[in-house]
Amino acid sequence: MTPQKGKLNLVPFVSVDNMMKLILSIGVEEIIEGIANQIESDFRRWESFDKTPRVASHSKEGVIELMPTSDGEVYGFKYVNGHPKNTKEGLQTVTAFGLLADVYTGYPVLLTEMTILTALRTAAMSAVAAKYLAPKDAKVMAMIGNGAQCEFQALAFKRICGIETVRLYDIDPIATEKALFNLQDSGLKVIRTDSHQECVSGADIITTCTADKQCATILTDNMVGSGQHINAIGGDCPGKTELHRDILLRSDIFVEYPPQTRIEGEIQQLDQDHPVKELWRVITGEEKGRTSDNQITLFDSVGFAIEDFSALRYLYGAIKNTAFYDELDMLADPDEPRDLYGMVRRAANPIKTAAE
Numbered sequence: 594m595t596p597q598k599g600k601l602n603l604v605p606f607v608s609v610d611n612m613m614k615l616i617l618s619i620g621v622e623e624i625i626e627g628i629a630n631q632i633e634s635d636f637r638r639w640e641s642f643d644k645t646p647r648v649a650s651h652s653k654e655g656v657i658e659l660m661p662t663s664d665g666e667v668y669g670f671k672y673v674n675g676h677p678k679n680t681k682e683g684l685q686t687v688t689a690f691g692l693l694a695d696v697y698t699g700y701p702v703l704l705t706e707m708t709i710l711t712a713l714r715t716a717a718m719s720a721v722a723a724k725y726l727a728p729k730d731a732k733v734m735a736m737i738g739n740g741a742q743c744e745f746q747a748l749a750f751k752r753i754c755g756i757e758t759v760r761l762y763d764i765d766p767i768a769t770e771k772a773l774f775n776l777q778d779s780g781l782k783v784i785r786t787d788s789h790q791e792c793v794s795g796a797d798i799i800t801t802c803t804a805d806k807q808c809a810t811i812l813t814d815n816m817v818g819s820g821q822h823i824n825a826i827g828g829d830c831p832g833k834t835e836l837h838r839d840i841l842l843r844s845d846i847f848v849e850y851p852p853q854t855r856i857e858g859e860i861q862q863l864d865q866d867h868p869v870k871e872l873w874r875v876i877t878g879e880e881k882g883r884t885s886d887n888q889i890t891l892f893d894s895v896g897f898a899i900e901d902f903s904a905l906r907y908l909y910g911a912i913k914n915t916a917f918y919d920e921l922d923m924l925a926d927p928d929e930p931r932d933l934y935g936m937v938r939r940a941a942n943p944i945k946t947a948a949e
Contacts (some may be wrong), residue, residue: 605909607908610918612664612705613919615911631906632717632903656675660673661886664900673707677797690707691710693902711901714901719746731756734747734796736772739769739799740804742802747779789811792818799817804827812836812837823891825858849873856949
């Protein structure tokens with residue numbers, strides 16, 4: 594993954610328009626599966642990555658974060674915000690962009706939108722976790738929160754976990770109508786429900802994906818039965834949770850990176866030494882995932898930089914030999930690396946040189 598020879602000033606850039614064209618060319622489910630495979634591959638070499646909790650700037654309106662990591666050869670980061678109040682103002686709750694760079698030279702090799710890519714990778718990550726933690730032969734998923742992430746989650750669980758039925762609930766009926774319309778040709782049986790309780794009834798997997806920045810109780814203890822898998826992806830910053838504490842105490846909890854999840858995830862409600870398992874250890878076989886039919890498993894997902902790195906790596910490969918990117922004139926490239934000022938000066942009169 595090195596800069597383009599003879600084009601050192603140019604960086605491949607994937608716009609929103611080109612991202613959508615790429616997805617339609619390959620297929621939503623196929624891209625989710627490709628990202629999922631890359632995530633699994635990278636989680637198997639977890640120890641080769643730099644790891645740090647994301648750098649967050651919190652305000653009363655939301656949060657802006659940087660999520661960096663490197664495997665020693667490639668560096669990646671994502672800029673992302675989370676502003677739940679934006680929906681009421683006609684804006685996205687989450688927007689993002691990301692970058693990959695060659696560690697040897699420090700040169701960027703990819704710049705891309707990541708609002709759509711983050712939705713794809715979040716869905717892929719959820720399905721990878723469920724692959725190891727959900728009940729065997731799970732067919733029904735409850736989806737509480739039918740916003741921007743909903744359809745991606747449904748398609749990911751269909752493709753990777755074999756889910757056949759999705760039960761929908763949102764306090765905003767317009768969100769549910771949107772999801773019903775978008776999933777009508779998905780091959781899934783999609784059922785609208787009228788309450789949290791009705792939604793989770795009979796589900797093998799429960800996904801909670803709500804946006805409010807508050808300690809909410811989307812699921813109460815009586816709603817969760819033995820053997821279910823909970824995919825909790827809405828709680829992702831301090832003071833933002835979805836599950837009643839008693840559910841956590843009954844569950845075997847799996848996380849991405851404990852130092853980050855203890856600050857931002859559902860387990861911020863628990864003591865700092867409450868036992869959790871790291872998902873990468875389950876994927877590598879160092880730890881056990883689901884061990885019984887009656888076990889309640891909880892993936893307390895807040896999103897981690899390695900997952901974004903995986904998505905960026907997948908995208909870097911996917912755009913090769915396609916028309917789904919532009920070459921952005923982003924890096925100064927003077928003929929003599931030390932003559933940056935001369936390059937600026939000659940821009941006014943390209944014919945003149947220092948020799949003249």
